[in-house]
Amino acid sequence: MLYSPKWSKAKKHLLSFLCDSLCKRVDFHIINYRKAHDGLGRAVITVDHKEVFSMCTIKTESQLYLREWEHRKKEQQYDFENEEETECIWKKVYKTLEKDAIYAQYDFFSALEEYFSLTIEIALVSSNSIVKILCMMDRRLGKRTLLRIEESILEEHSIIKYFYQLRCKVEGIQSKLKV
Template identity: 45%
Template sequence: MRYKKWSQTKKLLMSFLCDDLRSRVDYQLVNYRKAHDQTGRAYITVDKKEVLNMCSLISMNKEAEEEQRIINERVLIYDLSDTKSILETKELAVTINMNKGIYAQWDFLDIVNMFLHNPIEVSLGSQDLLTNILCLLDRRVGKRTLRRMNESIQDHHELIQYFYQLRCEAEKV
């Protein structure tokens, strides 16, 4: 997927923040030039405190651990010629980690890109944790929608609950 420059993407993403959170929430992207692959991390801050860290290296390590757990759990013989099984295991590990809130920098960029190009109604229906966080911070999600989410939010990940509470306090809902 082709990306705009981060400065342009961030400007657009920040323009979707609800007014009451504009001065409190920030999105950051850091690339480490001396790293072997020159990737880094993305993170979301609230009141200048890091709330969600999306480090590529941590994500890759957790993904490898999860893949190994899946292989051990299923008692799979890891055959390098069986690419279908390898890809399925890898995709499952990535999905499990994303459900836990473990993202890589490129996952963040992919999700932000989809979020910015989809209507808010599509994003609100997403099962992805990061997409849900972006929706909770979005000015297009009004007070009525936030009130409707009140009961179902208790079943979601603690990060979603945190951002829901942040938004409700900011909007005085």
């Protein structure tokens, strides 16, 4: 599943949301593996040309299968033919992946679609970590709001905290967060 519309247009649109202080420092990359059966690869966010967050389809799907198998082993009785049970297990396992901020390239594309359609206020309370990461770099997020949300960031995954601290640093805001 390659991204549609064109990634170049989506990237341009995404970069237009970046705050001025991060424009030259943050970039987004899509790396597709030609020999992968589905043509997918990973989506990467770089800061100062260093890879900070990678959303790799292959790693995510292997984690999904491993965690599903571990879950099934705990259950002792399971029926591979039962589609409802399998779907329920997959949903549980996928939630653990989201909690651990393990995402695939297609998750990044889905998050982009969601992010482009949301106001900054709604995006800030999204349950999607990728959307929250994008919010932390968004020009629509002002200094007062950054200060106001600091307490809520304490409960977030370390990658969201990283981008929050990055934004505070470039805006000259003293953050009390420790990652």
